[in-house]
Each structure stands twice: as C-alpha cells, then as structure tokens.
Amino acid sequence: MTDIPAITIDADLQSASVKKSAEPSFIRIEGVTKKFGSFTAVNSVTLEIEKGEIFSLLGGSGCGKTTLLRMLAGFEEPTAGRIYIDGQDMTDLPPYERPVNMMFQSYALFPHMTVAKNIAYGLKHERMTAAQRDDRVRNMLDLVQLTDFAARKPHQISGGQRQRVALARALARQPKLLLLDEPLAALDKKLREHTQFELMDIQDKTGTTFIVVTHDQEEAMTLSSRLAVMDKGRIMQIGTATSVYEYPQSRFVAGFIGSINIFDGKVVSIGDTTTRVHVPEFGGDIEARSVEGIEDGAQISLAIRPEKLTISRTNPQSANSIRGIVRDLAYFGKDSLYRVALPSGHIVSVNSVNARRIGENERVADWEDEVWLSFDPNSAILLKD
Numbered sequence: 386m387t388d389i390p391a392i393t394i395d396a397d398l399q400s401a402s403v404k405k406s407a408e409p410s411f412i413r414i415e416g417v418t419k420k421f422g423s424f425t426a427v428n429s430v431t432l433e434i435e436k437g438e439i440f441s442l443l444g445g446s447g448c449g450k451t452t453l454l455r456m457l458a459g460f461e462e463p464t465a466g467r468i469y470i471d472g473q474d475m476t477d478l479p480p481y482e483r484p485v486n487m488m489f490q491s492y493a494l495f496p497h498m499t500v501a502k503n504i505a506y507g508l509k510h511e512r513m514t515a516a517q518r519d520d521r522v523r524n525m526l527d528l529v530q531l532t533d534f535a536a537r538k539p540h541q542i543s544g545g546q547r548q549r550v551a552l553a554r555a556l557a558r559q560p561k562l563l564l565l566d567e568p569l570a571a572l573d574k575k576l577r578e579h580t581q582f583e584l585m586d587i588q589d590k591t592g593t594t595f596i597v598v599t600h601d602q603e604e605a606m607t608l609s610s611r612l613a614v615m616d617k618g619r620i621m622q623i624g625t626a627t628s629v630y631e632y633p634q635s636r637f638v639a640g641f642i643g644s645i646n647i648f649d650g651k652v653v654s655i656g657d658t659t660t661r662v663h664v665p666e667f668g669g670d671i672e673a674r675s676v677e678g679i680e681d682g683a684q685i686s687l688a689i690r691p692e693k694l695t696i697s698r699t700n701p702q703s704a705n706s707i708r709g710i711v712r713d714l715a716y717f718g719k720d721s722l723y724r725v726a727l728p729s730g731h732i733v734s735v736n737s738v739n740a741r742r743i744g745e746n747e748r749v750a751d752w753e754d755e756v757w758l759s760f761d762p763n764s765a766i767l768l769k770d
Contacts, residue, residue, distance in 0.1 A: 411436035417466030428618035444615035492551035673765035693764035
C-alpha cells in the first residue's frame, strides 16, 4: 500500500485560500450576537474577510446568515460584539453612513422606470453633476452588458437581465462592500449556473468585496473564494469550497455540503498513514487515512462521498470492499446513481460517471444485481463528532 501522510484536517488548504497580511482584515466581525427576545439568531460569531473576496454565508433556513448580513448593512443592531469595515467601527452607524450596499433577493426594481433610470436611482443622493451621473450609468450598463436595453422597463427583459440591473444599481454607488441576499434564487437552474460566472466576472472587474447569503451549496462553492457554513446562529466551519467539501470537520458539515454516506464506527488501530476502523454496517474493518486527534478505541463517524465509491460486478479484493445488492438506479446522463443495499440492510449511494456512451444493457450494474463497492483509504473521512 502506498504511504499516505496523516492530515491535520485541511489546515494547509484553509491557510492558502486567502493571503493574510500584517494589516487588519478588511471586515472584522468580533463576537457578534443578535437576540430577538429569548431567541438567539446569531451566537458569538467571529469572522474575518479580506478585501476583494467573494465570501459566502451558507446554511439552511433560520441558521442566522441573513441576520448577520443585515447587521453588516446596519438594518439590525448587534446585541453584543463589534463590526469593523476597512478599519472603521461600524457597529453603531446607520446604514446610510456605511460604505455598504445591498442587493435584495427580490431585486426591488421600479416597474415604471427604465433600466437606465433604475440604475441611476441609487445615485440621486450622491454629490455628482448630471453629466457625471449619466457617465456612471453608462459605465454600469457597459459592465453588465445591458447598454442595448437601457430604455426598456423591467417587464420587458429576462430574469437574468433583471438580476444584472439590480447588481448594476447596487454597484453604481461604488460601495466598498456589496451584500447579496440569495441573489440567484429567482432564476432557473440553467440560467443560475450561467449567471454565477457573470457575477464572478463583474466582481473581478470591480474589485468590490462581495458577501453572499445562500442556502444553495453548489452556488456557494462555485462563487466563493471562501465560505462559512452556519447552523443555529454559529459558524461551523470556514474554508475554501475544496477544503470544506473534502475535509469537513464535523458530521453536520459533512452532511450539509453535498451528498454523503455516514456510518458509525470504532477505531481498532492507528498506524502512521492509515487507521483501521470497525464499521458494523460493513460487517468488518476498513482502512481510512489517519487524522490527528483521533484516539485508539474511539467511537467515530466514517463518511464517504458517493462519487468516491467504485461499483463493479466483481470483487476487487481490496482492503475496503463491501458486497451489496442494487436496489435503485437513476440515470442522469453524465452519471448514474446506484442505491446499494448492504447485507446489514443499510443503503449506500454511489455515483458512477458515464465516461462513454452506453446502451441499455451496458450499465455497470442493473436492478437486483450483486455488486461490490470499494474505496481508497484517502476517500474515507473520519469525524470525531
């Protein structure tokens, strides 16, 4: 077996995600808590965000991400803690005194105004001449590629174009920080995927720091330089999309980001490179990459992503091979999903990439076929909680 160095749960990946300087971070959130009566919406959150990042707050409904965004905007006051933007304490400043703008989920465009006038609306309180204002609007139309649609009204353009109008209006004031609350939620899947890259391109051109609130995991992973996973008002993990997906630090994060199979296990022995774990659902022991902080005899969770499993009709004779029966099969074009029942009755999800064109009778396996599942020790994630 090839030597595999033990890992310290993605420390290298996280530290490499954003280069720290000796100067304070562009945004510092220090011990921020927000209570509504007896309910704690945000609980002692401390967070640093660098200038020019697209940073996503990711979590389910009620996790506190939108409340945290509203406190950055000044629409809510923290119960405790401080908020700093570009070195200035913003905690007690009203929204109109902050170098911040917000793009709402609904876009909030004025239906009776043209695209150009919607963009110009955000500039009406700026100290600018009419010529400067017109020039800024032209630049924004150019930036979002809507120059040819300047005279149209919102109902005369597509959903993706309305999203770009709202973005242009938010950027027209040239804020240091732009807050985006579920910015792509109103778009269909294909348009949403296309618009994600447009949004990244616009952010790159302006250099504005973006903080995005979303419940969509794929959106957060596509857009973000880094992301924070939130649950019950707390930040559970911060890192790049790769680090959070490949090296989750808790059972919650592993289960929230993407699809995953999770099993209970007990550590049998710990080697320099691999750890042997007894998994009752597998009916035996498996080998996983060693992780610091896990002790011999400990009760742990073992997690494996569906795409990390290999499915075949023959036994690969590897240390990590498990027999099962295909109970369900779904064909998605680029890949197929197999739901395999182990002898214990536990159902395991497996994704198999359809790397070549196949016929109806050429699948890796079919319903009720006996198959073998196997995985590399690198692919097994050991979790202490």
